[in-house]
Amino acid sequence: MTTIEFVVPSVLNKGAGEKKMSIDASTLDEAFNIVSGIMGDDFKRRVIDINGKPRALINIYINGKNMRFNNAGMGSVLKEGDSIYILPAVAGGAEITNQDMLRYSRQIMLEEIGYVGMEKLKDTKICVVGAGGIGNPVLAQLVGMGIGEIRIVDRDVIEISNLHRQHLYTDADIGKVKVEAALERLQKMNPGVKIEAIPISVTKFTAEKIIKGYDIVIDALDSIDARYALNDACLRLGIPFIYAGALGMVGSVCTILPNHSACLRCIFPELSEDEMPTCSTEGVHPSILYLVSGIQVSEAVKIAIGQQPSLVNKLLYVDLNDLVFDKIQMNRHDECPSCGLHVEQKDIKIPSIMVEELCGRDRGKRTYTVTPAQITNEVDLSNILKIAESNGYILKSKGNLGITVSFQNQLLISFLTSGAATIVGAKSEEEALSIYNTFTEELKPLS
Ligand SMILES: [Zn+2]
Numbered sequence: 001m002t003t004i005e006f007v008v009p010s011v012l013n014k015g016a017g018e019k020k021m022s023i024d025a026s027t028l029d030e031a032f033n034i035v036s037g038i039m040g041d042d043f044k045r046r047v048i049d050i051n052g053k054p055r056a057l058i059n060i061y062i063n064g065k066n067m068r069f070n071n072a073g074m075g076s077v078l079k080e081g082d083s084i085y086i087l088p089a090v091a092g093g094a095e096i097t098n099q100d101m102l103r104y105s106r107q108i109m110l111e112e113i114g115y116v117g118m119e120k121l122k123d124t125k126i127c128v129v130g131a132g133g134i135g136n137p138v139l140a141q142l143v144g145m146g147i148g149e150i151r152i153v154d155r156d157v158i159e160i161s162n163l164h165r166q167h168l169y170t171d172a173d174i175g176k177v178k179v180e181a182a183l184e185r186l187q188k189m190n191p192g193v194k195i196e197a198i199p200i201s202v203t204k205f206t207a208e209k210i211i212k213g214y215d216i217v218i219d220a221l222d223s224i225d226a227r228y229a230l231n232d233a234c235l236r237l238g239i240p241f242i243y244a245g246a247l248g249m250v251g252s253v254c255t256i257l258p259n260h261s262a263c264l265r266c267i268f269p270e271l272s273e274d275e276m277p278t279c280s281t282e283g284v285h286p287s288i289l290y291l292v293s294g295i296q297v298s299e300a301v302k303i304a305i306g307q308q309p310s311l312v313n314k315l316l317y318v319d320l321n322d323l324v325f326d327k328i329q330m331n332r333h334d335e336c337p338s339c340g341l342h343v344e345q346k347d348i349k350i351p352s353i354m355v356e357e358l359c360g361r362d363r364g365k366r367t368y369t370v371t372p373a374q375i376t377n378e379v380d381l382s383n384i385l386k387i388a389e390s391n392g393y394i395l396k397s398k399g400n401l402g403i404t405v406s407f408q409n410q411l412l413i414s415f416l417t418s419g420a421a422t423i424v425g426a427k428s429e430e431e432a433l434s435i436y437n438t439f440t441e442e443l444k445p446l447s
Pocket residue numbers: 262263264265266267332333336337338339340
């Protein structure tokens with residue numbers, strides 16, 4: 001009989017503290033079999049691979065000496081009083097705490113993620129552009145999984161027609177700025193994730209600033225112009241970009257590795273905003289949003305932990321009608337205006353302000369967005385409210401990142417701290433801009 005001490009650290013004991021056991025075993029292999037029997041299948045799966053060998057990220061020490069230096073390996077003969085200690089390798093970067101081991105145990109035990117993968121997820125920064133139908137399930141999954149940092153970008157305000165598919169929001173959130181309500185909800189879901197909310201429109205002038213410094217960008221937008229802007233900014237900054245679109249019963253997903261694979265413009269060179277059907281005219285089935293968002297998250301996780309994503313140069317097309325999943329081969333094109341051989345590096349002249357009409361919004365009124373090129377997060381909403389009230393507007397809702405006011409049931413204006421605004425009820429771009437200016441002109445002397 002050889003009695004030895006076997007120590008399981010807290011991280012491998014479901015966070016329940018270090019566990020010391022005195023067992024009888026004559027080889028390392030035998031010791032592991034006995035301890036696996038005591039600790040259960042979960043422990044065994046995380047420490048030993050299917051061939052019965054310790055996993056690559058597991059280090060085993062006999063009397064403080066790593067057994068990888070020992071030729072006998074798992075067959076190493078043990079002596080009376082030997083002490084065995086096992087420790088998962090720490091790859092540097094984010095530290096996995098005992099709480100993390102509990103919270104993320106069911107994904108850490110996946111061979112495809114594991115302990116090292118979890119560290120990488122905690123060390124990853126993802127920018128999710130759009131907090132609507134696709135953005136909601138993308139965000140819920142990423143925050144639940146413990147991605148290190150997440151930035152949410154959207155300019156919209158929550159409407160009752162969003163609630164059937166945008167499940168981060170409740171009735172009480174109607175009228176609130178989406179990014180603010182999403183931030184509140186997601187932070188409660190997982191306080192360990194650093195989340196930032198940016199209430200702004202994505203345009204070719206703002207896209208680069210929005211995504212700079214992030215490891216992965218997820219497209220959860222509903223406008224083709226904004227998608228092109230994001231695609232081009234990701235190409236310039238070399239950030240992997242995961243596209244998804246969904247409408248009615250169909251959706252598509254594609255992963256773009258800048259300057260290595262087909263980009264969005266290689267795939268869809270000439271889509272026009274005016275010809276695109278939208279959710280508000282065509283409707284959308286919530287299930288398709290969960291399908292495409294789930295696939296986007298799976299692609300993002302693969303990229304984050306250093307695996308090859310599955311939809312590079314492939315467009316996945318999903319149709320719920322017959323439940324068809326098609327993967328269509330895509331290729332980069334030399335003629336692509338964004339990533340081809342003749343990309344003109346035009347110095348685009350940045351206008352100080354952009355006005356766009358939002359198409360197909362089913363409100364019976366025309367809707368415009370006004371976006372300043374300079375992103376700030378400092379517009380004082382109480383000043384905006386003062387100006388609004390002195391001009392006869394009525395307050396509809398007020399949050400930390402945005403305010404909504406209305407004027408005689410004709411105009412509904414949401415003003416965001418970024419300086420962007422959505423104006424429902426203006427009759428032309430000029431009118432939208434002049435309404436916007438009545439607020440900001442008066443603001444200028446104050447700032
Ligand atoms: Zn391209």
